[in-house]
Amino acid sequence: MDADIIVIGASPAGLMAARNACEKGSSVLLLEKKEEIGNPPHPANSFFKGMLDKCGEVADPSYVVHYLKGMQIISPSGRIVEVETPGYAIDKTKFDRFYAEKIMKTGVDLRKSIEVHDILRDGEKFSVNTSTGVFRSKLVIISDGINSKMASILGLNTMKHPEDIAWGIELEVRARDLGKPKMFEYYIGNHAPGWKTTYSPRGGDNAAIGAYVRRCGKDATPYLNAWVEKFKKLKGLEELEILRTLSGGDPIVTLPNEYITDGIMVVGGAAGQSGIGYAMRAGQICGDVAADAIGKGDVSKNALSEYRKTWEKEFRAEHYLGRIGLETLRKMTDREIDEMVAVFEKEDLSFIHGSSVEQAMQVFAFILKKKPSAIWKYRALLRNK
Numbered sequence: 132m133d134a135d136i137i138v139i140g141a142s143p144a145g146l147m148a149a150r151n152a153c154e155k156g157s158s159v160l161l162l163e164k165k166e167e168i169g170n171p172p173h174p175a176n177s178f179f180k181g182m183l184d185k186c187g188e189v190a191d192p193s194y195v196v197h198y199l200k201g202m203q204i205i206s207p208s209g210r211i212v213e214v215e216t217p218g219y220a221i222d223k224t225k226f227d228r229f230y231a232e233k234i235m236k237t238g239v240d241l242r243k244s245i246e247v248h249d250i251l252r253d254g255e256k257f258s259v260n261t262s263t264g265v266f267r268s269k270l271v272i273i274s275d276g277i278n279s280k281m282a283s284i285l286g287l288n289t290m291k292h293p294e295d296i297a298w299g300i301e302l303e304v305r306a307r308d309l310g311k312p313k314m315f316e317y318y319i320g321n322h323a324p325g326w327k328t329t330y331s332p333r334g335g336d337n338a339a340i341g342a343y344v345r346r347c348g349k350d351a352t353p354y355l356n357a358w359v360e361k362f363k364k365l366k367g368l369e370e371l372e373i374l375r376t377l378s379g380g381d382p383i384v385t386l387p388n389e390y391i392t393d394g395i396m397v398v399g400g401a402a403g404q405s406g407i408g409y410a411m412r413a414g415q416i417c418g419d420v421a422a423d424a425i426g427k428g429d430v431s432k433n434a435l436s437e438y439r440k441t442w443e444k445e446f447r448a449e450h451y452l453g454r455i456g457l458e459t460l461r462k463m464t465d466r467e468i469d470e471m472v473a474v475f476e477k478e479d480l481s482f483i484h485g486s487s488v489e490q491a492m493q494v495f496a497f498i499l500k501k502k503p504s505a506i507w508k509y510r511a512l513l514r515n516k
């Protein structure tokens with residue numbers, strides 16, 4: 132046996148799962164196919180404090196490139212809803228390395244340049260076949276990202292709605308003072324079907340701009356190209372230097388489905404758990420449950436289902452409400468989106484707090500009080516589109 136637990140992929144979810152399992156006494160081997168942690172980087176480049184709070188982590192200045200005050204949600208005709216909430220533009224390579232170094236200090240055996248090819252059940256053990264040989268463990272955690280080959284090899288349908296993966300492209304761009312504003316900007320509407328285009332200031336002259344779409348194929352390039360031209364006009368830019376292009380899939384509304392079986396747990400993007408903070412928290416839960424199962428000598432699906440129960444208790448409502456929200460948005464016309472945003476424009480929304488269900492109720496009550504007829508716009512969800 133090479134370790135109690137083998138974790139596949141040094142993703143935010145995998146790093147946390149490895150750390151928590153190790154801290155609870157399991158021996159953990161973390162296998163990562165990249166030669167260097169965080170290189171090439173994943174396109175994710177920012178998060179809000181609320182997301183990090185969920186996993187009890189604090190942003191570290193070593194990877195923060197720019198501090199944000201909040202976000203603006205901008206409708207097709209330019210109506211703005213402003214939400215004050217601290218956020219961070221990050222250097223994702225430094226972020227990954229920060230956590231990799233931290234978790235190695237807890238005793239995790241992190242090995243790079245090892246690509247996992249297959250997982251075979253061998254009685255009570257697993258044989259993990261890799262580019263450098265076979266490793267054996269009692270339990271395997273799969274955290275190999277959105278295109279999880281390992282989960283599909285095992286026949287796990289990890290997402291309820293895989294057709295709803297959002298495909299996105301992020302450009303790192305540069306123009307004079309482009310990185311100085313303190314607000315992240317989300318542009319919603321049918322120029323980006325199913326989700327958004329973005330502008331994330333990254334300090335000085337640097338920024339990231341992106342386009343994310345759903346049900347439009349895996350290549351968001353046409354939407355991104357149109358966004359670049361629109362963005363230049365909006366910001367009065369004649370030139371925009373493009374430094375780097377990164378792309379990928381984000382399971383923002385796919386909802387986790389089948390992510391546990393005997394001796395196997397799937398976590399992070401691979402399990403339809405989107406976002407750095409959410410993936411990290413899911414990793415923590417997964418790592419804790421895995422170590423407990425090893426301690427009790429029972430890695431059956433039933434024993435591991437504590438991972439599902441805890442995750443559902445913390446995030447199920449939020450994920451379901453998020454899906455309903457983005458599905459409604461995908462089906463709305465630009466005019467309906469404008470009318471919806473108008474209800475919240477220039478309003479102080481700081482009264483919204485509590486659990487996601489409480490927040491949804493508060494928003495519902497606010498609409499009813501301010502403009503009851505606006506509720507009617509949400510019938511778009513029922514459209515067959």
Ligand SMILES: Cc1cc2nc3c(=O)[nH]c(=O)nc-3n(C[C@H](O)[C@H](O)[C@H](O)COP(=O)(O)OP(=O)(O)OC[C@H]3O[C@@H](n4cnc5c(N)ncnc54)[C@H](O)[C@@H]3O)c2cc1C
Pocket residue numbers: 139140141142143144145162163164165173174175176177178245246247248274275276277280299300301377378379380381382398399400401404405406407408410
């Ligand atoms: C374009 C884009 C932009 C995004 N921006 C943001 C953002 O700004 N903020 C945010 O919170 N979220 C963002 N997301 C979502 C977020 O990035 C992911 O949900 C988050 O990174 C979770 O990633 P993960 O833990 O599932 O895995 P990943 O970060 O994808 O990591 C998977 C790891 O597994 C390794 N691996 C894969 N296969 C193998 C194998 N066979 N053997 C060994 N190792 C393997 C990979 O090399 C990689 O290191 C974005 C997503 C996309 C697509």
